[in-house]
Amino acid sequence: LAASNGIPAARADEVLGRVGLAGVAGRRVGTYSLGMRQRLGIAAALLGDPDVLVLDEPANGLDAEGMTWLRGLLRAHAAAGGTALVSSHLMHETARYADHLLVIGGGVLLADQPLDAFLADRAARVVRFRSTDGERLAAALRTRGHQVLPGEEGVWSVPGARPDDIGAIAAAEGLGVLELRAEDAGLEDAYLALTEGTGAHRGRPATPAGG
Numbered sequence: 001l002a003a004s005n006g007i008p009a010a011r012a013d014e015v016l017g018r019v020g021l022a023g024v025a026g027r028r029v030g031t032y033s034l035g036m037r038q039r040l041g042i043a044a045a046l047l048g049d050p051d052v053l054v055l056d057e058p059a060n061g062l063d064a065e066g067m068t069w070l071r072g073l074l075r076a077h078a079a080a081g082g083t084a085l086v087s088s089h090l091m092h093e094t095a096r097y098a099d100h101l102l103v104i105g106g107g108v109l110l111a112d113q114p115l116d117a118f119l120a121d122r123a124a125r126v127v128r129f130r131s132t133d134g135e136r137l138a139a140a141l142r143t144r145g146h147q148v149l150p151g152e153e154g155v156w157s158v159p160g161a162r163p164d165d166i167g168a169i170a171a172a173e174g175l176g177v178l179e180l181r182a183e184d185a186g187l188e189d190a191y192l193a194l195t196e197g198t199g200a201h202r203g204r205p206a207t208p209a210g211g
Helices: 009-018 034-046 064-079 115-121 134-143 163-173 187-195
Strands: 052-056 083-087 100-105 108-114 125-131 156-159 177-184
Touching (some): 108 115, 125 134
Antiparallel strands (some): 100 108
């Protein structure tokens, strides 16, 4: 790749060292793990020393150490005057390094603003619950005007609600509540609330075994 673009071999060695692959540079790429191949792709993106670094899901396949390294790489690129444009669905991780967000849903630009402003505009408490019949309780909440978002392991989220609201509606419906807690909404909650209904592929939330 370096040779075909007239880039000195020394630069290839430099970026391989920067992404932590200098010690395995002589190995066949087919023997690399997913995380190593991801680092190799990032090295290729860095090869031409671009002002604007464009990465698509760069954290895919990286372990905890790799995620920390990636955050440092992106911050260092920005500190040197560059721009990193990152496409990611890992909201928790994105919140740890992003300065500005572009949110796209259904092919439409839904938000274009600094991270802090995006969160401030949508700051709210969110109530999370698990129920003996999450689908039914979610439907009951929606008929009463609440926005209800499905999550993992049978946990549902209700932005802007109070635990008392959920408990009262569950009692009225004769449904058991297995878990009920209030939290500050984070980037993932704000993103899901903004993009609800815009996804082309939406599956049903998983139901815990025995639930």
